[in-house]
Amino acid sequence: MTRVWFITGASRGLGRAFTEAALAAGDRVVAASRNVEPLAELEGRYPGALVRLPLDVSDRKAVFDGVEKAVAAFGRLDIVLNNAGRLLLGMVEEATEEQLREQFDVNFFGAVWVTQAVVPHLRAQGSGHILQVTSMGASGGFASTGMYAASKSALNSVSEALAMEVAPFGIKVTILQMGGYDTGLFTVGTTTTxxxxxxxxxxxxxxxxxxxxxxxxxxxxxxxxxxxxDLPEPPARLIVGGASYDMVLQMEQGRIEQYKAWERLSRLAPG
Structure with missing residues (x-):
């Protein structure tokens, strides 16, 4: 069956790669991005299968309006890929309030707005799969990328709650913990302190x-x-990248070892 995708951040990087892959598979795509001009060539190559949607995901009203346009274009949504993101690079002490809010407005709130807008449509049709693009580094902070990791960690937590909430309606949710790909995040998608x-x-x-x-x-x-x-029962989380898989397991193991090392101190408290 031909599927309908809604992809944010679709004009470059991972969003562009998944847009091309979906179209090549015979699916239809609503490709959302602040700048949709880079997608013009794909629109010509796949007539009738691609809708370019100018969208700033940090604008909640624009997101809800955009999702309505997407549903009107193809009649349904099957796969929602929350991919739009930015990177704030710098030490915690250096970040301004404006920079921090912009980081969360795109990486966290933008994904939440899209999720809120699509869930009623997916619930009504009794199916759908929401893919939340986070990061392999979202399980912990790292010097100079702490704000980025924080925004993605927040999305991880909300997405785990979301998965429990929408499962009874036939909606699936998967957190994609992406490894380090050449997406332009460290160039055009970066703000520095x-x-x-x-x-x-x-x-x-x-x-x-x-x-x-x-x-x-x-x-x-x-x-x-x-x-x-294509999996009938997809995982709630997936680390995307072999090298990243090894790194995440190493980080998680280190965290478990630290917990165990201080178990005595933890058990002094009754909670």
Whole structure:
């Protein structure tokens, strides 16, 4: 059966890769982005299968209006991919209120607005799959990316609650903990704080640790997710990326070992 996708952040990176993959599979796509001009070529290549939707996900009213247009275009929604995101790069002390709010407005609230807008439609049809794009690093903070991780961690928590709430209506929810792909997040999608010179040494160590590798092409993430959406019982979480899988397991194991090391102190409290 031909499926209908609603994809945010569709004009570049992972959003663009999944838009192309869905169209190539014979599905139809409502591709939402602040700038939809880069999608014009795809619209010509797949006539009648792609609707370009200019959308700022941080604008709740615009999101609800956009979802109504999407449903009107193709009559239903089957897969909702909350992919739009930004990166605030800098130390916690350096971040301004405006920068922090913009980070959460896009990464967290934007995904929540889309979710709120699509759930009534998915519930009415008794089916649908919401894919929430978060990060392999969302299980814990890391120097200079703490605000980004916080916004994605918040989305993780809300999405786990959402999955429990909508399961009785036939709606599935999967958190996609994406690895590091060359999506442009660290270039066009990045806002940086004003550097405090007291963090210069730490910044130098981080730059050396990360190197210049931008990561694999976003299209390499497509096969895993395309197989995922065909599963009758998809997982609630999926780490997308082999190297990222190893890193997440290592981080989780380290956290478990720390809990156990301080078990005696934890058990001093009765709660």
């Amino acid at each position: 004003e550097p405090d010179p007291r963090y210069a040494d730490l910044r130098a160590r981080l730059a050396e640790m990360w190197g210049d590798d931008a990561g694999p092409d976003p299209s390499t993430a497509v096969p895993a997710v395309m197989e995922l959406i």
